Amino acid sequence: MKISRIAVASLLALAACGTADTPSTPAPGANGALTPIKLQLQWFYQAQFAGYIAAADQGFYKEQGLDVQLLEGGVDIVPQTVLAQGKADYAVAWVPKALASREQGAGITDVGQIFARSGTYQVAWKDSGIRTAADLKGKKVGNWGFGNEFELFAGMTKAGIDPGKDVTLVQQQFDMQALLKKEIDAAQAMSYNEYAQLLEAKNPATGKLYTADDFSILDWKTEGSSMLQDAVWANTEKLSDPAYQQQTVKFLTATIKGWAFCRDNAEKCRDLVVAKGSKLGKSHQLWQMNEVNKLVWPAPGGVGVVDETAWKQTVDISLTTKNQTGDTVLKKAPEGLAYTNDYIKQAIDKAKADGVDVNGTSFQPATVTLTEGGA
Amino acid sequence: MRRALAILAGLIVAVALWEGYKAVGSPDGTVLFGVRILPRADDLSMPHLWTVAQRLGRPELAGGDPVWLVVLRACLFTLGITAAGFVAGAVVGLLLAMAMQRFRIVERGLLPYVILSQTVPLVALAPLVAGWGGSIMPAWATVAVIAAYLAFFPIAVGMLRGLQSPSASGAELMRSYAAGWWRTLVKLRFPAALPYLFPALRLAGAAAVVGAVVGEISTGTRGGIGRLIIEYSREATSDPAKVYTAMLGAALLGLLVAGAVSLLEVPLMRHRRHVEVVTL
Numbered sequence: 001m002k003i004s005r006i007a008v009a010s011l012l013a014l015a016a017c018g019t020a021d022t023p024s025t026p027a028p029g030a031n032g033a034l035t036p037i038k039l040q041l042q043w044f045y046q047a048q049f050a051g052y053i054a055a056a057d058q059g060f061y062k063e064q065g066l067d068v069q070l071l072e073g074g075v076d077i078v079p080q081t082v083l084a085q086g087k088a089d090y091a092v093a094w095v096p097k098a099l100a101s102r103e104q105g106a107g108i109t110d111v112g113q114i115f116a117r118s119g120t121y122q123v124a125w126k127d128s129g130i131r132t133a134a135d136l137k138g139k140k141v142g143n144w145g146f147g148n149e150f151e152l153f154a155g156m157t158k159a160g161i162d163p164g165k166d167v168t169l170v171q172q173q174f175d176m177q178a179l180l181k182k183e184i185d186a187a188q189a190m191s192y193n194e195y196a197q198l199l200e201a202k203n204p205a206t207g208k209l210y211t212a213d214d215f216s217i218l219d220w221k222t223e224g225s226s227m228l229q230d231a232v233w234a235n236t237e238k239l240s241d242p243a244y245q246q247q248t249v250k251f252l253t254a255t256i257k258g259w260a261f262c263r264d265n266a267e268k269c270r271d272l273v274v275a276k277g278s279k280l281g282k283s284h285q286l287w288q289m290n291e292v293n294k295l296v297w298p299a300p301g302g303v304g305v306v307d308e309t310a311w312k313q314t315v316d317i318s319l320t321t322k323n324q325t326g327d328t329v330l331k332k333a334p335e336g337l338a339y340t341n342d343y344i345k346q347a348i349d350k351a352k353a354d355g356v357d358v359n360g361t362s363f364q365p366a367t368v369t370l371t372e373g374g375a
Numbered sequence: 376m377r378r379a380l381a382i383l384a385g386l387i388v389a390v391a392l393w394e395g396y397k398a399v400g401s402p403d404g405t406v407l408f409g410v411r412i413l414p415r416a417d418d419l420s421m422p423h424l425w426t427v428a429q430r431l432g433r434p435e436l437a438g439g440d441p442v443w444l445v446v447l448r449a450c451l452f453t454l455g456i457t458a459a460g461f462v463a464g465a466v467v468g469l470l471l472a473m474a475m476q477r478f479r480i481v482e483r484g485l486l487p488y489v490i491l492s493q494t495v496p497l498v499a500l501a502p503l504v505a506g507w508g509g510s511i512m513p514a515w516a517t518v519a520v521i522a523a524y525l526a527f528f529p530i531a532v533g534m535l536r537g538l539q540s541p542s543a544s545g546a547e548l549m550r551s552y553a554a555g556w557w558r559t560l561v562k563l564r565f566p567a568a569l570p571y572l573f574p575a576l577r578l579a580g581a582a583a584v585v586g587a588v589v590g591e592i593s594t595g596t597r598g599g600i601g602r603l604i605i606e607y608s609r610e611a612t613s614d615p616a617k618v619y620t621a622m623l624g625a626a627l628l629g630l631l632v633a634g635a636v637s638l639l640e641v642p643l644m645r646h647r648r649h650v651e652v653v654t655l
Binding site for chain 2: 043078081085176181198201204274277279371372374375
């Protein structure tokens with residue numbers, strides 16, 4: 001009796017594991033069955049993708065008849081390539097990088113510009129006297145390369161600095177140690193990630209954490225050289241299929257609900273991300289959630305709608321700004337259907353009809369206190 | 376006993392070198408003509424070993440498991456992948472070596488490609504293989520494929536050398552006994568190849584560990600030590616000791632695999648003298 005009970009219990013446990021790890025994938029189109037969908041993210045689970053995680057966890061995708069599987073990124077995983085190769089149904093990618101892939105033949109279209117703003121900073125020590133892009137002249141400037149550097153280069157060019165001559169360019173690691181060790185004068189950082197890591201580090205001089213007063217920030221949004229970042233990309237060819245069109249609207253509707261949920265429940269979304277097994281600590285994830293919310297909200301034109309001016313600025317910089325090797329992101333203006341607002345607008349109408357605030361005009365960012373190591 | 380002492384002595388030397396350099400080295404490192412020749416010795420670049428040890432004992436995240444447990448679990452996960460990759464690579468390598476020994480034309484046609492296979496950069500291969508995850512095979516198996524891809528090479532080449540090592544007179548003797556290819560292989564060539572096989576296996580073990588760790592980093596496969604290294608290294612700004620715990624884990628994993636491979640050797644090589652062999 002006892003043995004069989006244990007056996008049943010372990011079977012149940014196994015079954016529970018089974019459903020958690022390998023979601024059943026019913027055939028699409030079957031009556032009432034969910035359509036399986038794969039979304040390729042750019043990196044590991046973190047609050048940057050909280051809206052998608054929330055939409056999956058809170059059942060928004062299921063409401064729309066979709067069974068969405070989120071695929072984590074990796075060092076050598078290029079989301080837009082995964083999408084173009086048909087290994088995912090949608091992908092999250094930065095606009096300039098995705099446009100570069102388009103130019104090389106990837107058939108993809110921006111169907112939802114979730115991040116309306118760029119989160120890229122150039123961070124310097126406050127006592128370095130660097131306040132504007134023009135102050136970078138003669139300094140050692142860190143940059144990530146691999147196509148992450150163009151906002152910086154456009155900002156410097158705009159400020160009258162020749163990035164090739166007037167500054168010393170340093171290839172930066174993906175941590176901020178080089179700035180802390182003063183090997184470089186200004187370091188590239190995402191507002192929601194690397195900048196937070198600076199504020200989670202202990203200042204050996206005082207034994208306390210560094211504060212925002214120790215650093216000055218060049219924000220490319222105010223310098224006028226920001227480019228569009230996280231967007232949902234779809235397969236261009238499949239967009240001519242009415243079934244995929246409908247599915248895209250459904251997917252975007254649920255995604256909008258997910259991001260609205262995270263705007264209104266930042267701490268709950270932080271918990272969802274942590275529960276997904278992120279190795280970054282709780283205070284770091286809450287900071288990231290808050291900063292990411294600032295990039296999405298408020299959205300006066302409706303969340304996810306591509307703003308023509310911002311798009312044009314992104315394309316212009318992609319065409320004209322040269323990096324240190326003299327390359328531009330794009331050689332010619334994007335051809336064909338690079339972006340469309342058709343589906344996001346339908347999705348916004350559907351979300352609105354369900355009572356979702358799709359503009360978030362009253363959104364107020366919170367103040368997040370970081371702890372050492374982000375724990 | 377002497378072995379244990381030697382290992383202990385090696386450890387002490389390593390610790391003394393690390394802490395000794397920290398004590399005498401400049402915190403800003405030594406730069407000669409704009410080139411850094413000695414690393415920085417500050418706590419951010421080289422945390423004290425006791426800081427790393429302390430970090431192992433503290434929880435990974437507030438309220439979470441201690442780091443040593445997380446690292447150990449990740450090592451076991453990667454050990455599984457490494458073992459799968461090692462076995463698959465060994466089987467493929469052995470089969471290739473046998474085919475190349477049997478048919479001269481296969482050797483002539485295949486060997487250049489076997490060598491060429493190792494010049495394909497892993498970063499080009501990994502995204503391709505990663506795409507199989509979830510459809511053809513589970514995600515961890517794609518990493519095992521990458522490990523196998525690195526592991527099969529030393530075995531194929533080393534074993535081929537070994538199978539070809541018996542002298543012509545030995546082969547002629549077998550022929551005079553009317554022994555076929557298979558009997559010659561089992562009675563003459565396999566035993567002769569053993570001294571070549573084991574160094575090859577050790578190389579393959581190391582290659583499988585590298586393949587598994589790099590494969591995990593490249594494809595972002597969850598659960599293993601490679602992924603842990605990349606996740607912890609992102610926190611190096613505020614928690615520099617953490618990434619060293621993961622690297623320590625990876626180093627231990629390498630030692631463990633090397634030890635396991637040399638254990639294979641014990642029963643088969645007991646009555647044989649060790650022969651100096653060159654595998655490549």
